[in-house]
Amino acid sequence: MRSKIADYRVIEVVPPANDGARRYLCRPPERLGADEEPVLVTEISVDAAGWRPLTDLLVRLASAGSAHLVRLLEVGPDPDAGGGLYLASEASAGGGVADPATPLDGPGRLRALADAARGAHGMHEVGVAHGAIGPGSIVMSERGALLAPPPLGGPPGLVLRAGGWKDVVTVYPGLLRGEEPSRASDVWSLAATLHGLLSDRPLYRGMESDPPVTAIQRVIFARPDVDPSLPAGVAATIASCLESDPALRPATAAELADRLDATEMGG
Amino acid sequence: MIERVVVMPGPGTVIRYGGIVIWADPSASPALVSFLTQSARNLAASTRGGRQIADHIAEVLANRDPEPGVAFVVMGPSDHGWASLMHGPVQAWDGAQWLSPRPSPGWLQAILTPQPSVTVGRAGTPMPTLHPDSMLDFEAGVVPGAGFVLVPTPDRRLRTGRPADTGAAGAAEAAQAPAQAIPAAPAADEDEATELLSTAGVAPAAQPVAAAGVALAAQPDATAGVAPAAQPDAAAGVAPAAETDDTPGEAPATQVLPALGGARAAGPLAAGAGAAPESQPPPQGEPSPGLPPAVAGPGTLGSIDLRAVGAVPATPLPIGVGPDKPVAGAAMVAGVLCPRGHFNRPGTTACVRCSMAIPPGSADNVSGSRPPLGVLVADDGAVYRLDAGYLVGSDPVHDPTVSGGLARPLELPGDNVVASHAEIRLHGWDVTVIDRGSPGGTHLFEPGAGEWTRVKPFEQRRLRPGTHVAFAQRIVTFAAPWIAEDTPR
Numbered sequence: 021m022r023s024k025i026a027d028y029r030v031i032e033v034v035p036p037a038n039d040g041a042r043r044y045l046c047r048p049p050e051r052l053g054a055d056e057e058p059v060l061v062t063e064i065s066v067d068a069a070g071w072r073p074l075t076d077l078l079v080r081l082a083s084a085g086s087a088h089l090v091r092l093l094e095v096g097p098d099p100d101a102g103g104g105l106y107l108a109s110e111a112s113a114g115g116g117v118a119d120p121a122t123p124l125d126g127p128g129r130l131r132a133l134a135d136a137a138r139g140a141h142g143m144h145e146v147g148v149a150h151g152a153i154g155p156g157s158i159v160m161s162e163r164g165a166l167l168a169p170p171p172l173g174g175p176p177g178l179v180l181r182a183g184g185w186k187d188v189v190t191v192y193p194g195l196l197r198g199e200e201p202s203r204a205s206d207v208w209s210l211a212a213t214l215h216g217l218l219s220d221r222p223l224y225r226g227m228e229s230d231p232p233v234t235a236i237q238r239v240i241f242a243r244p245d246v247d248p249s250l251p252a253g254v255a256a257t258i259a260s261c262l263e264s265d266p267a268l269r270p271a272t273a274a275e276l277a278d279r280l281d282a283t284e285m286g287g
Numbered sequence: 288m289i290e291r292v293v294v295m296p297g298p299g300t301v302i303r304y305g306g307i308v309i310w311a312d313p314s315a316s317p318a319l320v321s322f323l324t325q326s327a328r329n330l331a332a333s334t335r336g337g338r339q340i341a342d343h344i345a346e347v348l349a350n351r352d353p354e355p356g357v358a359f360v361v362m363g364p365s366d367h368g369w370a371s372l373m374h375g376p377v378q379a380w381d382g383a384q385w386l387s388p389r390p391s392p393g394w395l396q397a398i399l400t401p402q403p404s405v406t407v408g409r410a411g412t413p414m415p416t417l418h419p420d421s422m423l424d425f426e427a428g429v430v431p432g433a434g435f436v437l438v439p440t441p442d443r444r445l446r447t448g449r450p451a452d453t454g455a456a457g458a459a460e461a462a463q464a465p466a467q468a469i470p471a472a473p474a475a476d477e478d479e480a481t482e483l484l485s486t487a488g489v490a491p492a493a494q495p496v497a498a499a500g501v502a503l504a505a506q507p508d509a510t511a512g513v514a515p516a517a518q519p520d521a522a523a524g525v526a527p528a529a530e531t532d533d534t535p536g537e538a539p540a541t542q543v544l545p546a547l548g549g550a551r552a553a554g555p556l557a558a559g560a561g562a563a564p565e566s567q568p569p570p571q572g573e574p575s576p577g578l579p580p581a582v583a584g585p586g587t588l589g590s591i592d593l594r595a596v597g598a599v600p601a602t603p604l605p606i607g608v609g610p611d612k613p614v615a616g617a618a619m620v621a622g623v624l625c626p627r628g629h630f631n632r633p634g635t636t637a638c639v640r641c642s643m644a645i646p647p648g649s650a651d652n653v654s655g656s657r658p659p660l661g662v663l664v665a666d667d668g669a670v671y672r673l674d675a676g677y678l679v680g681s682d683p684v685h686d687p688t689v690s691g692g693l694a695r696p697l698e699l700p701g702d703n704v705v706a707s708h709a710e711i712r713l714h715g716w717d718v719t720v721i722d723r724g725s726p727g728g729t730h731l732f733e734p735g736a737g738e739w740t741r742v743k744p745f746e747q748r749r750l751r752p753g754t755h756v757a758f759a760q761r762i763v764t765f766a767a768p769w770i771a772e773d774t775p776r
């Protein structure tokens with residue numbers, strides 16, 4: 021295990037997420053003036069040519085004015101990791117939305133997704149699509165749910181790394197056809213994530229026994245199937261985000277957030 | 288402010304955004320070049336961007352110089368001429384004198400008065416004479432180059448500076464020479480228009496020399512507070528009024544300077560970026576009332592404080608899936624348009640992007656930029672977008688096909704997968720595979736087929752959507768929204 025990333029002291033390694041990036045909980049250097057509060061440091065694998073687009077992207081993300089985004093602290097070169105970068109960001113003690121430190125009831129999960137949708141909208145307004153929204157990218161905090169930054173770096177052309185069907189079930193099918201992430205793809209993934217939090221069966225029938233490659237084929241060629249046992253209002257909101265015609269889906273993530281706010285769990 | 292910038296051919300990197308012009312030698316790390324580029328972009332519109340970037344870098348260098356041998360020069364406007372910071376073995380000729388940091392490695396901050404231009408490059412290299420009628424002009428971007436000639440607009444050219452402070456670490460030597468011809472070698476002269484602000488020797492061993500408003504940060508190993516006189520903000524506070532930097536409230540929102548590690552909370556520039564320095568308790572045992580916060584240690588050169596980012600120009604994403612986003616460098620192909628204008632493969636009956644029906648024969652054979660042709664799904668769950676070709680192998684990065692930019696690497700380590708095993712190419716609307724004569728071979732399992740078939744070496748084979756491709760023991764599946772005409776489904 022690394023003991024330092026730049027001048028951040030590693031406290032512990034964070035379990036890997038599906039983007040393949042290594043993350044560490046670190047004690048920040050004093051110069052950050054962050055009261056020694058632990059921060060999350062992510063290794064970003066990027067070659068020299070990718071440095072500037074990536075820092076540009078992070079600067080734009082940092083300029084997004086949403087309280088429901090994980091706060092970005094610093095990006096810098098990580099010479100001990102082969103010339104890549106590190107990203108220091110706010111560490112949230114509240115756990116992931118699917119595994120929160122304080123259990124969430126149904127309305128709490130709706131609210132968390134509405135928060136994450138507002139975070140996504142903030143990103144979209146500065147020209148960034150997330151492209152990998154799922155339960156692993158939404159964390160709980162004192163400010164409600166926060167959307168984590170999108171996957172950064174990695175080999176050119178990589179769309180995602182699927183370790184299992186759960187990494188695939190929230191992916192917008194267009195991304196698996198080669199499309200770039202968009203507002204619509206993030207809205208889709210938010211709804212698919214909500215479905216996963218509220219229902220005990222996958223959004224695509226039979227997917228729970230799929231190996232990753234089969235799950236990917238299923239997302240490309242099958243239609244999602246919203247659990248009919250969900251409260252009608254929630255099911256309708258989710259289904260509206262999964263329309264095959266994007267014109268019928270909420271136009272923006274903010275619109276989805278508003279709809280979620282107005283949605284009753286119906287007990 | 289700048290009439291034009293002429294790039295000198297040769298090794299190195301020339302960066303220009305707005306009033307900021309930078310040269311770095313080829314040994315500069317990507318992080319350094321990226322930092323310099325980012326800083327230039329962020330300060331492009333500032334009327335004193337040169338002073339801001341030079342001061343900022345000087346502060347960081349005073350803490351620690353991560354790349355002491357690297358030659359680079361940053362230059363840009365300030366209130367009194369062209370502020371510059373020269374680092375390492377560089378030379379600048381302002382029409383009247385040579386400037387070069389001594390000793391080298393070391394650096395030099397100076398206000399230059401181009402007479403009428405300033406020429407910058409590696410120390411000891413011959414400098415070209417700028418032809419007065421040259422049409423060459425570099426407006427913005429990052430390009431290769433061994434140096435540059437900066438020609439300011441006349442109002443900046445003839446300004447006279449203050450007498451030089453040559454007492455600082457014995458820095459520059461000057462030479463009187465005709466304005467259009469550059470002397471072959473630097474020679475000494477006292478009478479110079481260009482003003483030296485400070486020089487410093489090797490950091491951090493040498494004691495930095497503070498002069499004329501340069502904010503010098505504390506030495507990294509000395510614990511903060513040992514040398515209160517060298518506290519950066521204190522230094523900034525006594526800087527000449529003429530060159531004081533923007534206060535947070537006055538800073539234009541778009542002026543984001545990436546903070547260089549430890550200097551963030553220290554320098555006036557960090558304040559210029561819109562973030563007030565956070566208060567820190569005074570160092571223990573050193574009650575220093577009235578002293579500004581100390582720099583506790585060096586950061587890493589090239590780090591950007593994302594908390595200091597204000598509003599930056601950004602275009603919101605289009606609503607919905609948006610229009611087709613052309614793939615950079617994609618081939619032009621013939622296709623059909625859906626009623627919403629998405630470009631599809633000929634013969635498609637429902638738009639792959641929005642599922643709108645495409646009536647047969649409608650807007651047929653429009654030419655357009657080829658969209659992504661699907662994805663490759665590797666057996667480890669990695670999904671790669673087919674908007675470019677790939678070289679598949681256990682070590683494809685070092686193949687000239689990849690290093691030359693003709694294909695992306697798709698790294699697939701495994702027994703019998705050779706370094707450059709096979710290529711995936713895009714051909715019109717088709718995706719093809721070509722085995723590179725690998726010992727383990729490349730095999731296809733096509734939809735509806737009952738067995739694997741080996742691809743002949745160097746034979747180009749079209750992949751039908753759903754085909755599994757085995758590179759030795761590793762399997763990659765081609766998935767596409769397009770259903771090939773002859774694909775049974």
Ligand SMILES: [Zn+2]
Nearest residue numbers: 625629638641
């Ligand atoms: Zn369409």
